[in-house]
Amino acid sequence: MDRPSSESSGVGRRGFLGLGGAAALGRSLLSHDGGWGRHGFLMSMASAAETSGSGAGSSGGLPPLKITDVRVIVTCPDRNYVVVKISTTEAGLYGVGDATLNGRELAVAEDLKQHIAPLLIGRDPEQIEDTWQYLYRGPYWRGGPVQMTALAGVDLALWDIKGKRAGMPVYQLLGGRTRIGALAYTHASGRDFAEVEDGARRAIERGFKCVRAQVAIPGLEGTYGTAGAKPAEAAAGRVANMASLPQTEVFEPAPYLSTVPRLFEHLRAKLGQEVELLHDCHEKLDPIQAARLARDLEPYHLFFLEDCLRPEYKESFRLIREHSTTPLAMGELFNSLWDCVPLIKEQLIDYIRCDLGHIGGITAARKVAALAELFQVRTAWHGPGDIGPPTHAANVHVDVSIPNFGIQEMVFFPDVAREVISGGPEFEDGYMNVSDTPGLGCDVNEEVAKKYPYRRSYLPTARRKDGSVHDW
Numbered sequence: 001m002d003r004p005s006s007e008s009s010g011v012g013r014r015g016f017l018g019l020g021g022a023a024a025l026g027r028s029l030l031s032h033d034g035g036w037g038r039h040g041f042l043m044s045m046a047s048a049a050e051t052s053g054s055g056a057g058s059s060g061g062l063p064p065l066k067i068t069d070v071r072v073i074v075t076c077p078d079r080n081y082v083v084v085k086i087s088t089t090e091a092g093l094y095g096v097g098d099a100t101l102n103g104r105e106l107a108v109a110e111d112l113k114q115h116i117a118p119l120l121i122g123r124d125p126e127q128i129e130d131t132w133q134y135l136y137r138g139p140y141w142r143g144g145p146v147q148m149t150a151l152a153g154v155d156l157a158l159w160d161i162k163g164k165r166a167g168m169p170v171y172q173l174l175g176g177r178t179r180i181g182a183l184a185y186t187h188a189s190g191r192d193f194a195e196v197e198d199g200a201r202r203a204i205e206r207g208f209k210c211v212r213a214q215v216a217i218p219g220l221e222g223t224y225g226t227a228g229a230k231p232a233e234a235a236a237g238r239v240a241n242m243a244s245l246p247q248t249e250v251f252e253p254a255p256y257l258s259t260v261p262r263l264f265e266h267l268r269a270k271l272g273q274e275v276e277l278l279h280d281c282h283e284k285l286d287p288i289q290a291a292r293l294a295r296d297l298e299p300y301h302l303f304f305l306e307d308c309l310r311p312e313y314k315e316s317f318r319l320i321r322e323h324s325t326t327p328l329a330m331g332e333l334f335n336s337l338w339d340c341v342p343l344i345k346e347q348l349i350d351y352i353r354c355d356l357g358h359i360g361g362i363t364a365a366r367k368v369a370a371l372a373e374l375f376q377v378r379t380a381w382h383g384p385g386d387i388g389p390p391t392h393a394a395n396v397h398v399d400v401s402i403p404n405f406g407i408q409e410m411v412f413f414p415d416v417a418r419e420v421i422s423g424g425p426e427f428e429d430g431y432m433n434v435s436d437t438p439g440l441g442c443d444v445n446e447e448v449a450k451k452y453p454y455r456r457s458y459l460p461t462a463r464r465k466d467g468s469v470h471d472w
């Protein structure tokens with residue numbers, strides 16, 4: 001079946017979208033005599049070659065746009081990052097996204113290079129939702145952290161392009177500001193309570209109003225979240241700490257469950273009530289253990305207790321709720337929008353903390369945020385050192401444009417990382433903010449990136465004292 005080109009039909013994909021709706025579809029079908037039924041039209045919708053259409057584009061009379069190149073930059077300035085750079089037919093107009101998945105960087109990079117880039121060349125970069133749906137549902141094998149991280153990298157780059165083209169920061173495209181900045185938290189960790197207290201005091205002096213506290217558990221080597229006396233941002237998996245094979249940490253619930261409430265008793269006694277305190281369990285607990293911890297922490301009024309349970313056990317949050325009023329947060333290991341639904345609609349959590357970089361980017365996050373809004377759940381997007389500045393920027397663009405923002409985790413990137421990936425949100429007096437630079441506000445220097453080739457690295461794994469595997 002011959003497919004009329006958009007030039008010959010005069011009603012290309014953009015023309016259809018510009019007119020909008022069924023009336024335009026009818027007109028476009030009627031404008032062809034013979035040989036071009038529904039299938040032909042849909043082929044036309046899908047055809048990369050026809051995305052440009054003819055005449056004026058849909059963006060305020062700007063000419064149509066096509067994707068010309070998708071570059072995947074894997075670099076290790078301080079730790080590994082995967083950057084997606086999407087170029088367009090407009091000279092100098094490109095978007096920068098982040099597709100970093102700690103420990104599986106090359107899997108995402110290959111997915112992007114081998115499977116996704118060919119699908120993007122020739123597409124209209126302004127059709128973000130359509131591209132998201134196409135990449136998510138199109139391949140049949142949907143979901144999973146690798147594919148959703150790749151999709152997030154593309155999504156961020158496309159929002160960046162749209163913002164640059166519109167001459168607006170992305171938060172404006174999302175509906176404009178709802179707040180002056182995003183309340184931020186940082187990490188304080190240490191070998192004992194005094195070290196954690198020192199870390200928290202340093203954070204407070206720096207302007208933070210909210211601090212996540214983790215302490216080493218006596219008798220357990222290298223407990224998660226503790227990095228000696230170093231501030232977390234200086235120790236969060238940098239190259240110097242990377243092992244070429246995973247390190248093994250030891251975890252036992254009994255000493256953990258008895259130590260953590262005493263840590264917060266200490267911190268409240270020394271720091272007072274004003275500072276907001278948080279704690280991350282990192283999916284290590286069974287339901288009844290999590291319920292006990294949440295109950296034991298009640299007197300210390302945490303901002304939230306994070307990721308108590310493994311991501312598979314959403315219904316088990318009911319048990320914690322039955323026993324405690326400590327606010328709960330969950331979600332950094334989710335990679336599907338549908339993971340969020342039961343927790344939100346049953347109000348089993350207070351904060352949804354997906355990783356925008358692993359759940360499909362801004363297009364996914366704004367749906368999660370909107371669902372959460374309807375159930376009085378706030379956002380607390382994952383903001384660790386192992387996702388790159390474009391994802392941190394995306395976090396804050398969403399944060400400052402939604403009504404139900406809660407809190408934003410953040411890190412200070414080292415200078416060497418910023419040499420490669422510049423821009424991103426800034427911290428000031430307890431809040432994160434983005435500038436009014438059009439797009440997401442990040443850029444990548446490909447030449448400098450080449451100076452820092454990929455280095456294989458793994459997150460640690462955990463075992464119980466009896467040698468059996470535990471969740472990290």
Ligand code: CS2
Pocket residue numbers: 102280282332382383384385386409459
């Ligand atoms: C942590 C992360 O930030 C957090 O809440 O759980 O730092 C986590 O350890 C890493 O993202 C894992 O790579």
Ligand code: MG
Pocket residue numbers: 280282306307332
């Ligand atoms: Mg966490």
